[in-house]
Amino acid sequence: MATAAxxxxxxxxxxxxxxxxxxxxxxxxxxxxxxxxxxxxxxFCLFPFYWLINVSLKTGADLSGADLLPPNPTLANxxxxxxxxxxxxxxxxxxxxxxxxxxxxxIIGSFCAYALARLRFRGKYFILAAVLSVTTFPGIAIAAPxxxxxxxxxxxxxxxxxxxxxxxxxxxxxxxxxxxFFKEIPKTLEEAALVDGATNFQAFxxxxxxxxxxxxxxxxxxxxxFAWNEFLxxxxxxxxxxxxxxxxSIAFFTGxxxxxxxxxxxxxxxxVISIPLILLVLLFQKRIVAGLTSGAVKG
Amino acid sequence: xxxxxxxxxxxxxxxxxxxxxxxxxRRLAALMVSPSIVLIAIVAAYPIGYAIWLSLNEYSxxxxxxxxWAGLRNYEAAVTSDTWISxxxxxxxxxxxxxxxxxxxxxxxxxAMHAAFKGQGLLRTVVLVPWAILTVVTAITxxxxxxxxxxxxxxxxxxxxxxxxxxxxxxxxxxxxxxMVFADVWKTAPFMALLLLAGxxxxxxxxYDAAKVDGASAWQRFLRVTLxxxxxxxxxxxxxRTLDALRIFDLPFVLTRGANGxxxxxxxxxxxxxxxxxxxxxxxxxxxxxxxxxxxxxxxIRFVGGNIRAMAGEDT
Numbered sequence: 001m002a003t004a005a006x007x008x009x010x011x012x013x014x015x016x017x018x019x020x021x022x023x024x025x026x027x028x029x030x031x032x033x034x035x036x037x038x039x040x041x042x043x044f045c046l047f048p049f050y051w052l053i054n055v056s057l058k059t060g061a062d063l064s065g066a067d068l069l070p071p072n073p074t075l076a077n078x079x080x081x082x083x084x085x086x087x088x089x090x091x092x093x094x095x096x097x098x099x100x101x102x103x104x105x106x107i108i109g110s111f112c113a114y115a116l117a118r119l120r121f122r123g124k125y126f127i128l129a130a131v132l133s134v135t136t137f138p139g140i141a142i143a144a145p146x147x148x149x150x151x152x153x154x155x156x157x158x159x160x161x162x163x164x165x166x167x168x169x170x171x172x173x174x175x176x177x178x179x180x181f182f183k184e185i186p187k188t189l190e191e192a193a194l195v196d197g198a199t200n201f202q203a204f205x206x207x208x209x210x211x212x213x214x215x216x217x218x219x220x221x222x223x224x225x226f227a228w229n230e231f232l233x234x235x236x237x238x239x240x241x242x243x244x245x246x247x248x249s250i251a252f253f254t255g256x257x258x259x260x261x262x263x264x265x266x267x268x269x270x271x272v273i274s275i276p277l278i279l280l281v282l283l284f285q286k287r288i289v290a291g292l293t294s295g296a297v298k299g
Numbered sequence: 300x301x302x303x304x305x306x307x308x309x310x311x312x313x314x315x316x317x318x319x320x321x322x323x324x325r326r327l328a329a330l331m332v333s334p335s336i337v338l339i340a341i342v343a344a345y346p347i348g349y350a351i352w353l354s355l356n357e358y359s360x361x362x363x364x365x366x367x368w369a370g371l372r373n374y375e376a377a378v379t380s381d382t383w384i385s386x387x388x389x390x391x392x393x394x395x396x397x398x399x400x401x402x403x404x405x406x407x408x409x410x411a412m413h414a415a416f417k418g419q420g421l422l423r424t425v426v427l428v429p430w431a432i433l434t435v436v437t438a439i440t441x442x443x444x445x446x447x448x449x450x451x452x453x454x455x456x457x458x459x460x461x462x463x464x465x466x467x468x469x470x471x472x473x474x475x476x477x478x479m480v481f482a483d484v485w486k487t488a489p490f491m492a493l494l495l496l497a498g499x500x501x502x503x504x505x506x507y508d509a510a511k512v513d514g515a516s517a518w519q520r521f522l523r524v525t526l527x528x529x530x531x532x533x534x535x536x537x538x539x540r541t542l543d544a545l546r547i548f549d550l551p552f553v554l555t556r557g558a559n560g561x562x563x564x565x566x567x568x569x570x571x572x573x574x575x576x577x578x579x580x581x582x583x584x585x586x587x588x589x590x591x592x593x594x595x596x597x598x599x600i601r602f603v604g605g606n607i608r609a610m611a612g613e614d615t
Contacts, residue, residue, distance in 0.1 A: 037411035038422065045425050045489060049432060051451055052440045108338070111331035121328040131335065134343045136596040138546040140565040141589035142342065144572045144582050145349035168342035171335050200327050229433045231549040232565070236573060247435040251553050267443060270436040277431040285424040292490065293497035 049274070056267035063263055077268035086241040087269060090249035094273070097159055097245055098227040101166045105223050106216055108167070109174030114204050116175065117182035118190070128179075135172045139232040147236050157239045165233050170223045177222070180294050181215030182208060218291035221284050225277055246273040347589065353582035366579075373583035383584060386567040389560060393476065394544035397483040401540055402533070404484060405491025412492065413499045423496075426489040434486065438553035441482040445469060475559035479550055487543070491536050498532025499525070538599045545592050564588045 055063065056077050057070040081087050115121070116128055146165060147156070155161040189211070190203040198206070209216070234248040241249065250273065253266050281288065322330070357369040377383050412422050429437070444451045445468040452468070468474045502525065510520045548565040551557050557566045565588055572581020 031414070034411060034414050037407070038415050038418065041408050041411060041422065042425050044485070045429050048437075048440045048444060048485060049428060051444055052436070055443050108334045112335035115328040115331040119324050119328040119331070121325045127332060127336065131339065134339055136542055136592060137343055137347070138565060138585075138588050138592050140546070140548065140568050141350055141585040142346045143569065144578065144585050145346035145353060146342070147572070148353070148578070149346065149349065164338070165342045168338050171338060175335065199322070200324055201322065225431060229435075231433075231435055231552070232569070235552075236569065247433055247549070250439070251435055263443060263446070266439055270433075270439045274432050274436050277433070278428060281424060281427040281431045285420065285427060288427060289423055289493055289497075293494055 052267050053271055055263060056271050059264050077264040078272070080265050081269045081272065084265075086244075086249060087246075089241050090244050090246045091273070093159060093243060094228055094245040097162050097166065098224050100159075100163050101170055101227040102220050102223045104163075105167055105170040105174045106220055109171050109219065110178055110209065110212075110216065112171070113175045113178035114182055114208060117179045118187075118204075118208075119200065128175075131172045131175050134168065137169075139169075143232055143236040146233070150237055156237060157243045159243055161237050162233060162243065162245065165237070166227050166230060169230075170226055173222060173226070174219045177219045177291055177294055178212065178215055181212045181218075185211045214287065214290075217284070218287040218294075221280055221288055222291050225280065228273075228277060347586075350582045350586050350589070353578055354586050356579050358578045369579060373579045374587070376580055377583045377587060382562065383564075383567055383587075385560070386557075386562045386564050389476065390545060390547070390563045393480060393483075393547060393561075393563065394541060397480045397487075397544055398537065398540045400480065400484045401488045401491045402537065404488040405495055405536065406533075408488065408492035409495035409499055412496050423493065426492055428489075429486050430490045430493075432486065434549040435553050437482050437486045438550050441478055441485070442469065442554060445478050469555055470559060472560040475555050475561050479554055479561050482550060482554070483544070483547070487540060491540060494536040494539075495529060495532055498529045502528045534599075538596070541599070542592060542596055545595060546588070564591070 054068065054070055057073040057075070059072075059074055059076050062071055112127075112131070116124055142165065150156040150161045155164075185208055189207050193203045193207055194200070228245075229247065230245070231247045231251070234245045235251065238244045238248060244252075246269075250266065250269050253262065253269065354373050355369060355371070356366045357372070358366045408426065412419060412426070415422060432440075445453075447453055447467045447470070450468075453466075456462070466474060468478050506524055506528070507520060510524050515523065546565055547563050548569065551561040551563050551566050552569075555561045557563070557570065562570075564584070568581050568584035568588055570581075571577045571584055575581075
């Protein structure tokens with residue numbers, strides 16, 4: 001844990017918390033304003049999503065009332081979306097795309113990150129700068145040419161056509177986070193292995209990778225969330241439910257008539273596709289925060 | 300790129316002998332780096348080049364594959380089109396407003412979270428919820444909240460007897476953009492808060508204690524100690540958010556399809572090449588978006604460029 005990230009390091013220092021408490025605790029009681037602020041944060045962050053759940057449990061006339069609790073809670077909207085083949089297909093597509101991208105990005109990215117963190121070769125700065133510059137690329141600048149290119153290569157409207165660009169956009173983050181994780185692993189461990197006759201590559205996958213497991217988990221989670229979330233390429237590189245992922249499918253959700261917005265079912269679908277991400281947040285809050293802030297504090 | 304395909308390292312130098320068998324260090328490095336570089340070259344560098352090529356040609360809408368050289372005519376058409384200019388204005392207005400509000404709110408949230416020792420873990424989880432929720436779902440959520448007939452806001456205004464209950468929020472210029480800013484602030488102020496919280500946590504207590512001894516008030520300590528020491532974290536957070544806001548696409552697409560003064564640069568380019576099928580013009584607009592984003596990030600990286608150099612150069 002101590003190697004996880006600056007955040008954890010700061011919290012993990014034995015004296016810090018104790019000293020804080022000693023300094024602040026006895027001198028003044030809990031500030032009531034702080035409670036107000038904390039309550040404000042909780043309501044601000046959670047209420048909108050609560051509202052969405054609330055709407056998703058209403059049908060018919062209840063939908064046009066703004067009750068904070070559904071007067072006649074029903075799972076009808078959920079039943080309806082799980083009978084919708086396009087939605088089921090989109091869930092499958094999203095799962096395949098996100099998991100594949102996560103796995104491949106870990107493998108390819110950890111190679112690159114290890115070379116950048118440990119091996120001696122020329123052009124390191126150039127490669128890292130090139131990798132990081134991708135994070136500033138606007139998706140739209142890639143979308144139009146990829147749309148044409150994928151059509152020519154006949155991978156337009158396929159899952160592989162989504163996986164390839166997602167991988168490219170996931171790699172910089174993976175590499176950036178893993179480089180800093182790899183650097184925190186003491187070099188002496190690999191050096192001992194090298195002395196014992198291991199190759200550089202063996203030192204990498206037998207020693208560094210297991211030790212960097214927390215870092216790998218962090219990048220895996222962030223990559224999965226990115227791939228699950230991506231929207232612009234998902235709608236430009238697909239044209240039917242065959243390859244549409246959940247965000248794309250939900251944006252084109254239509255009601256029984258063209259002018260009716262099926263508010264209840266859209267809300268239910270929105271809740272369902274958010275569940276995997278909420279679960280990740282609940283289970284891996286520390287990892288996610290460590291990953292998100294790993295670049296910020298060192299800068 | 301030339302360095303990637305560097306000639307095989309001379310085997311037998313002392314360093315390589317130390318690693319015993321296996322590939323030489325430099326050759327291993329080339330092998331390990333190349334998959335990433337190849338992917339980035341194919342999916343990022345090549346398409347940008349291709350986009351520039353597309354933007355310099357005109358394509359027939361009726362006959363697929365028919366094109367002719369257009370020079371800079373597409374760019375001329377883009378920068379003189381009213382929709383593009385208004386999209387440019389909207390994008391900058393949206394970026395300025397949302398990033399500013401996110402910084403204020405994020406800073407406030409970070410300070411509160413920093414002061415709240417007991418529930419900090421729980422608070423961080425709570426704060427991550429908006430961050431994790433898909434942008435598309437964020438848009439749908441705020442649509443339902445601002446829905447003119449059955450939304451939360453309208454009903455609240457009605458029951459409190461406040462004016463504005465008959466506003467069609469997403470149907471009016473100004474309000475539509477305000478809802479978009481609001482939705483973005485909701486989704487990303489927490490992210491800002493987490494970055495700033497991490498920055499706050501590395502400020503040593505001694506600094507505050509020293510300031511206290513010198514008789515600085517809480518407000519003075521915030522202005523003279525916290526803010527300057529938080530500057531690097533604030534800068535990084537601002538970069539991330541500004542670049543994202545300049546590229547914004549999903550939010551206006553789902554909220555309004557770009558209607559009522561919410562059309563952004565990315566959305567306008569998408570509309571041209573995807574909806575209207577005008578590939579050359581759409582590509583030109585994409586390239587312009589790219590140039591604008593690159594220019595802004597270049598300005599930022601002037602400030603924090605040392606970070607990349609430090610990462611790459613530390614051990615060499």
